[in-house]
Amino acid sequence: MKVKFELIPHVLKFTFKAGTSRGALTEKPTWFIKAIGENGTIGWGEASPLKGLSEDFSDTYQSELAKLLDEVGELDIPKTATEVLAFVQAQVPSDKPSMRFGLETALLDLIYGGDFTIFPGDFRNGKYRMPINGLIWMADEATMQKQIEEKLKAGFNTIKMKVGAINFDQEMALLEGIRKRYSASDITLRVDANGAFSEADVRDKLTALASLELHSIEQPIKPRQLDLMAELCDEEILPIALDEELIGVHSIQGKAALLEQTKPQYIILKPSLVGGILACKEWIEVAESYGIEWWMTSMLESNIGLNAIAQFTATYKPELPQGLGTGQLYYNNIESPLEIRRGELLYNASASWKM
Numbered sequence: 001m002k003v004k005f006e007l008i009p010h011v012l013k014f015t016f017k018a019g020t021s022r023g024a025l026t027e028k029p030t031w032f033i034k035a036i037g038e039n040g041t042i043g044w045g046e047a048s049p050l051k052g053l054s055e056d057f058s059d060t061y062q063s064e065l066a067k068l069l070d071e072v073g074e075l076d077i078p079k080t081a082t083e084v085l086a087f088v089q090a091q092v093p094s095d096k097p098s099m100r101f102g103l104e105t106a107l108l109d110l111i112y113g114g115d116f117t118i119f120p121g122d123f124r125n126g127k128y129r130m131p132i133n134g135l136i137w138m139a140d141e142a143t144m145q146k147q148i149e150e151k152l153k154a155g156f157n158t159i160k161m162k163v164g165a166i167n168f169d170q171e172m173a174l175l176e177g178i179r180k181r182y183s184a185s186d187i188t189l190r191v192d193a194n195g196a197f198s199e200a201d202v203r204d205k206l207t208a209l210a211s212l213e214l215h216s217i218e219q220p221i222k223p224r225q226l227d228l229m230a231e232l233c234d235e236e237i238l239p240i241a242l243d244e245e246l247i248g249v250h251s252i253q254g255k256a257a258l259l260e261q262t263k264p265q266y267i268i269l270k271p272s273l274v275g276g277i278l279a280c281k282e283w284i285e286v287a288e289s290y291g292i293e294w295w296m297t298s299m300l301e302s303n304i305g306l307n308a309i310a311q312f313t314a315t316y317k318p319e320l321p322q323g324l325g326t327g328q329l330y331y332n333n334i335e336s337p338l339e340i341r342r343g344e345l346l347y348n349a350s351a352s353w354k355m
Helices: 061-073 081-091 097-111 141-153 168-181 202-210 226-235 252-262 276-289 303-314
Strands: 004-020 023-036 042-047 134-136 158-162 188-192 216-218 240-242 266-269 293-296 338-341 344-347
Touching (some): 004 061, 061 097, 081 097, 097 303, 134 141
Antiparallel strands (some): 004 023
């Protein structure tokens, strides 16, 4: 099958200043991949690297992706999902994870008829709802408190809060405020440090956080401190989820070696960051062989990317809440059937896409 590609750049505009440990974000560049089949059917994908985090982000990203699509457009594209995933893995270098994910998604949408079906099933048909966490962005104490109230009011029973940006005592006070009102059996609390803690203070901070009966902490220290990370996972002062640690680990052997050495309680999978759908499948297989649990997280994609991640994740029918509630961040997002109701993500099959 021959496919023509068009690349459409788009700048997503946040409805607020999104605070992260890497600074506040007000906009996010992304690239939509339009795959046009021989019969005129259109599949959509999204390549969405994050500056300062993605290994494939660069000033020449758009021209590199355009060149890649030109090259792929000369080839014969397979017609089954399994073959498409293998084809993309073969054609796109492993150090271009967001490009891989965008191309995988566009071609899967295309072969399933161009109606934004990436993985046919109960989620896409509106018959399955997926539990997700409510995300609290870094900000001043008052703004973070307001976000917490909004998430609780919206019916989320799992709250994830970024830590490591404002004063740690203030962050503790915010978490203590939730715990005073809601027990661990009522509200699950997760925190994400984005590598903010140092070797000198990490154990003290983990001990303080553990007193609040938290579910887990994502990436407490910077990546590639594997001996220290292994010690922290083994001590399990607080259950640890590896996140940024997975960046750049592409081979099955590398994945197994990382998890064998560190033995984390959880891993976090971001398809745009770790190499797309097939790479995530590999991580899940390796993690489950070690008894390590996982959850999926979107990485500030628009609803195009979020839809693909959600449909993929839903094939596993996860019990753990997923990190997929990012569709409401932008005022110029793509209008879609994705909805959040009472802390669950669903696909409203009676709604439509507006590209």
